[in-house]
Amino acid sequence: xxxxxxxxxxxxxxxxxxxxxxxxxxxxxxxxxxxxxxxxxxxxxxxxxxxxxxxxxxxxxxxxxxxxxxxxxxxxxxxxxxxxxxxxxxxxxxxxxxxxxxxxxxxxxxxxxxxxxxxxxxxxxxxxxxxxxxxxxxxxxxxxxxxxxxxxxxxxxxxxxxxxxxxxxxxxxxxxxxxxxxxxxxxxxxxxxxxxxxxxxxxxxxxxxxxxxxxxxxxxxxxxxxxxxxxxxxxxxxxxxxxxxxxxxxxxxxxxxxxxxxxxxxxxxxxxxxxxxxxxxxxxxxxxxxxxxxxxxxxxxxxxxxxxxxxxxxxx
Ligand code: TUI
Numbered sequence: 001x002x003x004x005x006x007x008x009x010x011x012x013x014x015x016x017x018x019x020x021x022x023x024x025x026x027x028x029x030x031x032x033x034x035x036x037x038x039x040x041x042x043x044x045x046x047x048x049x050x051x052x053x054x055x056x057x058x059x060x061x062x063x064x065x066x067x068x069x070x071x072x073x074x075x076x077x078x079x080x081x082x083x084x085x086x087x088x089x090x091x092x093x094x095x096x097x098x099x100x101x102x103x104x105x106x107x108x109x110x111x112x113x114x115x116x117x118x119x120x121x122x123x124x125x126x127x128x129x130x131x132x133x134x135x136x137x138x139x140x141x142x143x144x145x146x147x148x149x150x151x152x153x154x155x156x157x158x159x160x161x162x163x164x165x166x167x168x169x170x171x172x173x174x175x176x177x178x179x180x181x182x183x184x185x186x187x188x189x190x191x192x193x194x195x196x197x198x199x200x201x202x203x204x205x206x207x208x209x210x211x212x213x214x215x216x217x218x219x220x221x222x223x224x225x226x227x228x229x230x231x232x233x234x235x236x237x238x239x240x241x242x243x244x245x246x247x248x249x250x251x252x253x254x255x256x257x258x259x260x261x262x263x264x265x266x267x268x269x270x271x272x273x274x275x276x277x278x279x280x281x282x283x284x285x286x287x288x289x290x291x292x293x294x295x296x297x298x299x300x301x302x303x304x305x306x307x308x309x310x311x312x313x314x315x316x
Pocket of ligand 1: 024047074098099100101119120125145146147148149264279
């Protein structure tokens with residue numbers, strides 16, 4: 001029987017090997033603290049927010065939990081340098097990064113005792129991150145929502161596991177105990193999930209956003225932005241339809257950006273799921289009910305154990 005090892009739970013001082021992904025606009029203090037209180041690792045997403053707003057979320061999370069939590073820095077954020085320093089000032093226990101290479105901050109974070117977990121979409125970046133002193137990496141397959149790489153979770157995770165000695169956290173396409181068991185078979189030490197946490201009661205995303213995920217079928221996500229080198233996965237709607245039409249007609253980056261600028265805020269905060277960006281992973285089709293973070297994590301662990309003990313979860 002193959003089981004997830006305890007390298008990540010030990011490293012992060014958490015009960016369950018389940019990490020909630022840092023989703024811009026969606027992953028705020030309320031969600032992150034609920035996940036941490038339930039025994040996983042909650043993460044506050046900086047997204048494109050200014051430092052002052054991210055710091056406020058960190059302070060809120062500190063009031064809401066005494067368990068470890070993390071901050072995700074989206075490295076294209078113009079405030080990334082400042083947020084990187086704020087993490088040290090506020091003694092945030094864990095930092096994850098996305099959409100870039102965080103090497104220039106590693107020394108500062110390591111010196112301050114912050115656990116550093118870059119999200120990578122390739123073996124090359126995983127190796128580089130290990131050399132730079134990362135404590136672990138999240139290997140994120142292109143089943144994920146938001147900004148994605150080229151490889152699937154099934155192909156990326158074992159290749160990253162073979163290429164590095166630090167623990168690997170699998171992400172992309174995981175939303176139940178079967179997914180966690182599969183990740184353990186590929187050599188992962190933990191999983192990171194995003195889409196499944198969006199529909200939890202503690203997540204403050206707009207009800208329309210949650211409904212889109214709850215009613216999505218297997219084929220309901222689309223990838224836009226491949227032509228401009230910035231692929232983003234989300235639930236198909238009027239915006240993705242128009243975007244893909246423009247892309248096929250050879251529109252330039254400026255024209256395309258007009259369609260997506262502020263689109264995530266529009267969907268998450270205003271509930272405009274027609275013309276906003278409803279970022280979501282391909283696993284949305286498996287996400288069918290709302291529950292608390294505690295209930296979700298308990299269910300995931302129960303299902304995972306059932307699968308390990310002989311596949312009971314598959315019996316109808
Ligand atoms: O970062 C993510 N996913 C994201 S970030 C995001 S914010 C956003 N907001 C509005 C529009 C578009 C995006 C939404 N989703 N995942 C981690 C991730 N990192 N996926 C892929 C990468 C990545 C890609 C290239 C990391 C590094 C990289 O190259 C760095 C290098 O220097 O080699």
